[in-house]
Structures are given as structure tokens and as C-alpha cells.
Amino acid sequence: MEMNQEIRILHLEDQLHDAELIRRTLLDGGLKFDINLVRNKESFKNALGEYNPDIILSDNALPMFSGAEALEMAQKNSSKIPFILVSGAATEEFAAEMMKNGVWDYILKDRPMRLCNSIKNAIEKNRLEKERELYIDKLIARDRMLQAAEKLAHLGSWEVDLLTYISGWSDEAYRILGYEPGAIEPSYENYLKRVHPGDLDYVKQMTADCMLATHNSIKFNFRVLHPDGTVKYIRNELIVDRDITGKPVKLSGFNLDITESVSAEMELKSTERFYQALIEKSADLKVLIDANSMLTYGSPSVESTLGFQKEEYIGKNVSEMIFQKDLEGFELIRNKVLYTASASEPFQIRIRHKNDEFKWCEGTANNQLHNPDIQAIIINFRDISERKEHEIRLAESEKKYKDLFDQNPMSMWIADEETYKFLDVNEAALNNYGYSRAEFLTLTALHLRPEEDIETFIREHTGLKHLTNLGVRRHKKKDGTLFFAELFANNISFNGAKARLILSNDINEKLLAQNALKKSEANIKTILQNTDTGYILIDKSFSIVSFNKLAENFSRQILNHQLKEDENLLALVDEDIKSTVKEIMDRVLGGETIVNESNYTINLHQVCWYFIKYVPISNLENEIFGILISVKDITEKKESENRLLQSQAHLLESQRIGNVGSWELHLTDTEDLNNNELYWSDQTYRIYGFDPVETRITREMYRKRVHPDDRAAIQFLIQKSINERESYQSEHRIIRIDGETRIVKNYAQIISDPETGIPLKMVGIVHDITERKKAEEALKTSEANLRTLLNNTEISYVLLSPELKIVYYNQPAKNGFLRESGINIETGNALHDYFSGERSIKLFTKCTAVLNGEKIDYECNVVNIDNSVSWYHNTLSPVIDQEDKIVGMVFSRTDITKRKFSELEKEKITADLIRQNKELELFAYIVSHNLRSPVANILGAAGMLKEETLSPDEFNMLLNGLDVSVNKLDDVIMDLNYILQVKNPVNEKKEFVEFNSIVDDIRTSIGAEILKEDAQILYDFSQVSGMHTIKSYLYSIFYNLISNSIKYRKPGEPPLIRISSSTDHEILQLNFSDNGIGINLDKFRDQLYGLYKRFHYHTEGKGMGLYMVKTQVETLGGTIILNSQENQGCEFMIKFKL
Amino acid sequence: MGIQFILIDDDTCNNHIINMSLKKYVDADDLRTFTSAEDALEYIRIRNEEIALPKKAIILLDINMPVMNGWEFLERFDKFREKAKMQYKVYMLTSSISKKDIDRSNRNRNVKGYLVKPLTKEKILNLFNEETWSKLTGDQ
Secondary structure, three states, rough: OOOOOOOEEEEOOOOHHHHHHHHHHHHOOOOOOEEEEOOOOOHHHHHHHHHOOOOEOOOEEEEEEEEEHHEEEEEEEEEEEOEEEEEOOOOHHHHHHHHOOOOOOEEEEEOOOOOHHHHHHHHHHHHHHHHHHHHEEEEEEEEHHHHHHHHOOEEEEEEEEEEOOOEEOOHHHHHHOOOOOOOOOOOHHHHHOEOOOHHHHHHHHHHHHHHHHHOOOOEEEEEEEOOOOOEEEEEEEEEEEEOOOOOOOEEEEEEOOOOOHHHHHHHHHHHHHHHHHHHHOOEEEEEEEEEOOOOEEOOOOHHHHHHOOHHOOOOOOHEEEEOOOHHHHHHHHHHHHHHHOEEEEEEEEEEEEOOOEEEEEEEEEEEOOOOOOOOOOEEEEEEEEHHHHHHHHHHHHHHHHHHHHOOOOEEEEEOOOOOOOOEEEHHHHHHOOOOOOHOOOOOOOHHHHHHHHHHHHHHHOOOOOOOOOEEEEEEEOOOOOOEEEHHHEEEEEEOEEEEEEEEEEOOOHHHHHHHHHHHHHHHHHHHHHHHOOEEEEEHHHHEEEEEOOOHHHHHHHHHOOOOOOOEEHHOOHHHHHHHHHHHHHHHHHHOOOEEEEEEEEEEEEEEEEEEEEEEEOOOOOOOOOEEEEEEEOHHHHHHHHHHHHHHHHHHHHHHHHHHHEEEEOOOOOOOOHHHHEEOOOHHHHHHHHOOOOOOOOHHHHHHHHHHHHHHHHHHHHHHHHHHHOOOOOEEEEEEEOOOOOOEEEEEEEEOOOOOOOOOEEEEEEEEEEHHHHHHHHHHHHHHHHEEEEEEOOOOOOEEEEEEEEEEOOOHHHHHHHHHHHHOOOOOEEHHHHHHOOOHHHHHHHHHHHHOOOOOOOEEEEEEOOOOOEEEEEEEEEEOOOOOOOOOEEEEEEEEEEHHHHHHHHHHHHHHHHHHHHHHHHHHHHHHHHHHHHHHHHHHHHHHHHOOOOOOHHHHHHHHHHHHHHHHHHHHHHHHHHHHHHHOOOOOOEEEEEHHHHHHHHHHHHHHHHHHHHEEEEEEEOOOOEEEEOHHHHHHHHHHHHHHHHHHHHOOOOOOOEEEEEEEEEEEEEEEEEEEOOOOOHHHHHHHHHOHHHOOOOOOOOOOOOOHHHHHHHHEEEEHHHHHHOOOOOEEEEEEEEE | OEEEEEEEOOOOHHHHHHHHHHHHOOOOOOOEEEEHHHHHHHHHHHHHHOOOOOOOEEEEOOOOOOOHHHHHHHHHOOOOOOHHHHEEEEEEEEEOOOOOHHHHHHHHEEEEEEOOOOOOHHHHHHHOOOOHHHHHHOOO
């Protein structure tokens, strides 16, 4: 609300005459106003809603309505509008009551002279209040933004004043530590309570280091342990502020929760580690040094990264390769690890390239001197020069600019020296001139001047040197409003080009106030007495001409002095600043306007800030005749400003550390997002490859930066988020301005009007995750390669965790187990659970042994669900990580079924060959003995028969011999035929044969012999009554064994034959025992089942029986065993597999 | 004729024919026949003890016999004292024409010859030709 604008007055008055009287009074008072007269409750109510008055005048007594009611309604509508009661007669009690209820003033109708001033006071006071509210609103909004951004980015900040030990944590800092915001005292002890016990000493050490060391910031990661057991990974940066003696005065910390990326990384890493164990892979740069720092080994990457050939550095001291200034640091690291076995320390140092450049390298030193295989310190590192350089450059440019320019409450901009085109502008200027940043940056300085002033402008700006006060000039806002601005210019270089930095101070109000003062003494007094500014008017000799009430108060506070007119102001100031003040005032008398901000300590401890402005006062002839000193208490503003700056700085710092940018999209138009304004933080610009100083982003520009393939999806996500008022996360590709494709992650949320729920803006943070993504991709690729490799082998691999859970399996493994058990193996299950009983226990035992470092090889056969048999060669070997820890095991199995079967086949063929060979030998034997023997006899007898001198006895005997021999020959030929038949595969059908029916048949067929020898056959086939077999063979077996038992009976003892059947483990067993003469097995075991082998002289045996029994049992797939001793009977056991 | 024949063969038919042939062609008067090699060994053991009447003997030995075959007999026979063994000339008399048997018999130092059945007149006469006899009698 400014003085030249119309005051909108809502006047409640039922008497037209009274209303007119008031209107006149106001006109006489010189007020510019618009009046809306209402005469009853209804129209008053409507006007409150529609007219939007600056002030309300109200009669007290109306029909059906009162001033008190009107006040209540007005306050309900908006308590901000000043309410003046204009009334007839009233008691003082009533007036006091109304004032207490919030009435601004109470004016009697018959004495309206005070009305004008009262209105002006009310308006001015209201304006100031509004200004403050706006300012505080802005602060609160900023603060909310910061909180939201911190929360989104999982960024917490905290600080400790090391002098007072007063500390503060941001809400997110509480959350990161697992506390509810504000739940406990933000002390260092409470902070340490949540540090993971394993990292506690480390955190303490690092914090102490940071305070002691000469550098002012330190970064490290540590873990936080929440009460619920959750472990969070925190990237921490500590920053120490020091006084000029170097003593730390403040410690600030920024905590970034990186759990998500760490755990993703760790997950990948653990899988990777398994693969590493399977297939050796080369790492980063790796060098080994001995205890004297001599280089003993370097990986091939040393040459590619640092340019040195092996022979150039092996045997040299490692310090020759380290940047001079980092040597001390490296020694520190080396000493830390040197005396502790397996100690490991991270470092960042510069290492010399062969071309004498230095590379920033990051890595770890690990003491393996004790390890007999290594006997060295292993130094693993990688080149991070690019990243480092980038970091340094960013930090510099950021600091330089941000603090000075962006947050300055004065309007500032940078314009090209030649073209006057604006290159950059700060927030204050944009607010003041009413442009958006994008708009402003398309303009030139000429646009800020009214057209008639442009010529003067160009003249003034030619050849300007350095800091210049350009004086007060007329400036034009976007909406065309003209105002007076005091301008300062400074020539600077901006991105290499000549430019001019302009500071503009809006002094319009003050000038207008002065003008108004000239118009009316009364007005001057009113304003002077009712503003928050103290004014002191002094003449050329510094003698006080006049001052207002506030100035008097300030003087009492600051100077501890009661101001009097005609006093010399210079005499009142402290000796030590007297000369400075004098110098300032002299300059003002020379025509300058000088502004400064000073702080004074009041009551020994309270610091107050004052804005002091010295303005020359001139008469109409432009002669300067005095100075107006205005003093304004800006303590509150200063404090909030400091707070704002501090939190801004925190945010910026946090963003820089986390490489996190933030952005804000205003949602004035939710239909077409391109119509909305978009704001980016500097880090966001950098992420997208823009120079934050040179560019102002627009929606359209942003859209183009999103990778074409991702645009539609992102557009959809944003629109959905707006429609549903929900936050969103996205990961997508962007194309930086330099053409590079990067991957960013966005978290965004909608900020809605808390009352209406209408989305106001979308705030988000953006995080460049390309490196992490690339690393993940690389890991995934290498994993994928390995997977392909593993899946394309014929060997099954299953990786087990130390808990024997399946971590990974390849395709052949999956197929194998599926074939075997019909079940798909799955990760997370225990391998041995896929088997049952003894196999499961055996496997578990083996696995346990492997976890103790053993490597186990074995062969096994399994029956698959389709009843086929597979043979496997299995290997169980431990997976050992770099620290010699067993982190799991590899179960590999090779299908050796083919090999095994061919082995078995070979064995069988060999056995068959041997058997056939034996049979051939046997046949030859039969031919030369059994077959030829009767033939020889026939030949012999025939030869003898030719003799002439044969007696009839001799002749008969020879004929008899011939007869016997021919019969014998026939028998042998018959036997041979029978044998050959048995040996050849028979086509006879298998059928179920009852054992007792066989025995009964035999009893019948050899009934005569049984009767003759009084033989007894006892059988018990209760367990197994019969079998599925070839009947004739089984008959022959029974027959031969029974007739053998009778044949080889003990003389004088009736043969007793016992036959029984039984089963055990799918084996059918037939037992034949007798009480006969038995066989001396020690003597004859080898020949037991030979053809034509006989072990006794006195029977008619041909040596065929047992041979036939054995052949037939074997043909039926069984085995036969004999237990016997001479004279102890025989016991034959025949076993068939069922 | 002062030579004893010891025939060891389980084939009785063969034994009859040999008996007849030996009597007919070489007028053998002292012929002992055994169908069990064990019995034959026992007889030779007893005969060896009658040193007062040393008498040359020709053993005709079959190979394929139950319980103890020809080869087993030869193993046991080898254990007799050398002087005792000098009284005997062992001839294998077998129906086997297997080279294996012939080779085996040739390798045995106690075997004088291998005769394949049937034992014809020629084989018998050849066995008892002048030279053989003079040697035999000369040794006496």
C-alpha cells in the first residue's frame, strides 16, 4: 500500500448526512480514497467479502446492528483491516472496551479532525505489519522447503558451537540417527549412541582428527545402528569453523544416508565375489611394496594408467611416485598398516604419471607382510583425477558466487558492458522489478528505464570506472510502475566477458514520503511519529534540528543519551568512531547518499542491528542544507536473514556433497506443465551440464534434456503424481548439454495448499547415479558374461552360502536336479533339503567339511524319476575371499553317465570275452577228452577186431566195448547240444512258477529212485510261494540239485533234502540243503561247476549237474553259492534279484 | 618178459582194450590197472619200499580222471625219491589231441612220451623196439 494509491474505505453509516460529513472531512485532509458506503448489516457483510477495504469506518448505533457486531464480523473476515469507530456520544468506558476489543481508534462525529491522521497511521502501521508477515511467511516457506529437500535426499545436517556447546540437528539428522525429530537433546553423546559399535572408535578418531588437523573438512563413511537393529550407511562430512587463531569454534556435519546405494552395491558385490572366486579377474591398479616401501610388483594396469614400464618402477621406493605434498599423508597411512597384520587403510593421494603429471588416486593399503604367500603391503587404487578436479572446480566457483550474489537482499544484476544485456540477476531484483528470471534475462538494462531517460542512461554508462554511485534514477517495473532507485555500478569480468554488476536500492517510498512531507507538515509529523524508522534531521553543522520518537528511543538505547534539539550530533558518538561518522556526514553534505548497517551491543549482551541511512536534504534550488539520518532496527530481519543464509548454505553444501540437486516446479497450470515456472538449484544445473550462472531453465529446455525414449514415461509419471497428489521416484536417462548421456534419479513430492488441497508446486531432488549405475552395469555385465559362461558349460554349478543356502545355480544344475527329483531348485533353499534320508545327511556332512576348508571329490549314481540312472562326478570346494575367509562353497557336478556306462560296458565285454574264451577252452577240452575218448575206444576196438587170432571171448568183449563207447559218444553229443541250447538266448516265455508244483513234478518223475533210497524232501515256501521265471530252467535247477543230493547221499543213511524260500531287500533266496557226503571245497572249489567235473568215483555222475545248475541260474540273472564240508552235507543258496 | 605195466585210467572200456592189446602184441604178463590215480600212487609207494625186488615199470597215465587227474598224479609222483623214480617210465595215454596237453607233457621231466589213444599195434611195437628194450634191459 503506497501513499499515492487510493485508500479503500468501507463506511458503515445509516445516516446519509453523517456520511457526507465524514467524506468532506477526508477530502479536506488531502487523502486520496474511494469510499463504499453501506447502511445495514446485510450490505456490510457483502462488502466485507467483495470490496476488499483497506480500512473500515463504522457508526456505533444502527437499527438492528451495532458497531460491536460490525467489529466482530470484520474480525471474523480478516483481523488485519483497521477498524475505526465513528460515533456519536459515548462513555469513556464504552470507548475503552471497544479499544480493548481491537478497534484501532474511536472518533466522535462532532470532532472528526483527528480522523485523517488516524487513518494514515492505521494504514502505515498495517503496511509495516503486512511486510513483516510476508517476510516471515517467505522464511517459513523456505525453511519448509529445506526440510522437505533434506528429507527427500536423506540428508541431515547438524552443528555444534564449540564455545557454548549449543547444538542443533535438522529433522532429517534426527531421522538418520533413528530418532524422532526433536525427541531428545541434540548432544554429541546422543549422536555417538547411535553410531554402530564397530565404527564408534573410528568416528571418534575422525572427529578428533578433523578438529586437530589443519584442514577444515573431512569426509568419511560410517554405520548407524537403529534401536530396531536396522543398519544405515552414512556418508559424513565434517566442517570445522575456526577463529583467526585457528581454534575451532564451530563443528558442522552433513549426513547423507547412502544405505540404499551401499546395500545395492554390496548385494552385487557379494555375487560378484562368488564369480571372482570361480574365474579370476583382474582388478584396478595393484602394487605390492615390501616393509621398506620398495615396489615389488605392479599389475599391468600400472603401465596403462601411469605410463611406467615394469622395469622402471620395480625395486624403486614407492615415495618416488607420490606427490611431494602427499608424502607425509602416505607415510601416515603406511605407518598405520605397517605394524598390524591385515590392517587396511583407505587413502587419497596424488601419484606421478610418467609424463610428470600427477593423478589423484583413491585406494587402500593392506598389510599382508605376514602372509607367507604375499609378504608385502598390497596397495589397490584407481585413478580418480577427473572426479577430483571436477570437485575442486565446482567447489570454487560455487563459493565465489553464491554467497555474494544470490542471497543479497538488495536487487542486483549483471549486465554486459557493451550490449547492456542482462547476464544474471538475483532473487531480490526479480521480486522488486516483477519479472521472472527467464524474462529478465532476455532484457537489457535499457528496459528498466522510462524511454525518455534512455539517452541519459547511455551517456552515463559510457566509460564508467569501478565502483560508482550512479545516484538516484527513475526505474520501470514490469507492470510499468515507475519508482526511484539508487544505483551502484561496478565493472567486473563475467565468464571472461566485460560486464557490470549493478546494485539497485529502491528508495521510492522514502522519496515519496519526503514529497509528502513537503506537502504537509502535519503529514510529516504523523509519518515520522508512526513509522518503525527513527529520523534525525541535522543541519550543516551537525546540529540536531528535529527527531521523532523512535529516534529518541534508539538514541537512548545506543548512545545512552536523551536527544535534545540544537545538540551537536557528532558530540554524542563515541570517540573511536567520531572520525568515521564525520567523514560520512561530510560526504553526504557533498551530495552522496550513504547507507550502512551497524551493530551495537545493548545492555552488555544483546546485539542489535541498525540500518542507518544518511540522505542529503536540499531546497528547491538543489542547495544541500542538512542531512536526514534514518535509523531502522533490523535486528529481527538480520537474524532471520542469517538463519536463511545459513540454511541456504547448508542446503547448498549438502547438495554439493551428495551431488544432489533440487528443483521446484510451480503448478499454476496443471493442464500444460510447460506453462509453469521451473527452478533449479545450481547443482541441478551442473548435473544437466549447464553452467548454473549462465542458464535459466525452462520446462521446455528440461524436456529436451530428458532422453527421447524416456520422455513419455517421465511425462506420465509427473502428470500422475500431480493428479494423485502423490510423490514419485523415477530413474531415467538425460542427455547433458555436452551430449553425454547420464542416468539420474528423481524423488519428488507435491506441496499442496494445506487448506484447499490444491497442488501449489512440485519439489524434488535429482541425483546423478550414472557412476553407480555404470558400476552396477559393469558388475551385471561381468556377471552376465559369467552366467552365460556357466550356463553354457555341461558342468552343473551350485553356489552355496556358508549357511548352505543356494545362492546361485546354473542351467545344467537346474536341469540335473529336475531330472533327478522332479523339483526345481531355488535360491535361498538349502541344497541338502532336496534329498532325503541318508543322502541328505551325507551331503550335509560333506558340506560341513568343506566349510572347514576341505575340498571333496566323489562319484555317485542316482536314479532319476524316469528310472534312468545317472552317474556324477561331484566336487565340493570352498570359496575363499581375499581375506582367506570362507564365504561359501561351490558344488559342481559333471555328468559321467556315458563314460561310466561305457566303462561298465567294457568291463562286461571283457568279462564276456573271458567267459567265452573259457568256454572255448572248455569246449576244446570236451572235444579232446570227453568226445574223443569214446572215439578212441571205438578206434582201438575196431583195430583189434581186424586181428585174426581172436578168441570168441575177446571178440565179444570188443563188441561190447564198441557198444558202450558208441552210446557214450551219443550221450556226450546230446549233452553238448543241450548245453549250447541253454547258453543261447531262449525265446521261452516267463511265467509265474509255483515252487511246490515243481517239487511235486520232480517227485513224480524220479519217484522210483526216491522210493529206492527212502529219500525225504521237506520244503517250506510259505515266505515266497513262487517266482516269475522260465519254468523249464527252474525245473532243471531243482531237478539237478535234488538228484545230486540223492546221488551223493551218505551210504547207509536215507537222504534228507530241505528246500525253502525267503526274501530280503528285493532279493529272493532259495535254499537247498542235504545230509549227503558233501564236497571238499578246499580242494575242489575252483572246479566246482566245471563241465564233466566229478568229485567222486563211485557214482554214475557225468559232471554235468552243477555245471548246468550254474549256467541256468546265471541265465535267469541269479547267483549260486555252496556251503559244504566233506561228510557234512551240502547247502546251496540261490539268489535272484526281484 | 620182466616189465611191469601200470595202467591208470578211469575208462574201463579202454582198459579192457589196452589189456588185450598188450597181452597180444608184447606178451605182457604183469599188468596192473587202476581206475583211481590215488590208488595207483598208493601202490607205487608200497612198491618202492620193496627195494629187494627192483623191477622196471611202464606207467600208462590218462589225463582226464575224476578226483585226481593225470597232472595231479604227476605232481605227487615227482615227490618220490629220484632212485625210486628211475624204476618207472611214464607215458601219457590219453584221448586228448590238444596241443596244450602235449606241450604240458613235454615239459614234465618225469614223462617219457605222449601216446594218443587208441593204442595201436604199431604204437605198442614202437614203444618196445629193440633199442628201447636193450636200453631198458641194459640198465638192469
